[in-house]
Amino acid sequence: MTFDIVIIGYIAGLCTALAQFPQARKVIKTGDTQSISLGMYSIMTLGIFCWFLYGILLPNVPMILANGVCLIPSIYILSITIRNIYKSKKLSV
Secondary structure, three states, X not given: OOOOOHHHHHHHHHHHHHHHHHXXXXXXXXXXXXXXXXXXXXXXXXXXHHXXXXXXXXXXXXXXXXXXXXXXXXXXXXXXXXXXXXXXXXXXX
């Protein structure tokens, strides 16, 4: 019996992609992003996007799938964080 190393890629991708969804769910339910670092989420989202592009260029299906799925909640959280920062600055002016 042989072990296919691609399975590790799928498992790793599944874990990292699913890790984003609890935070996204919380943001969807509460709309609160006050404790989320804009800098961290910006860098992380850019990194996920770059890994996604890298997977496309290779082509590496586990990398494409994992990072493509991961981009969805990451972009959502980042956009709501930016929106909330803009709203709070607009209200304080």
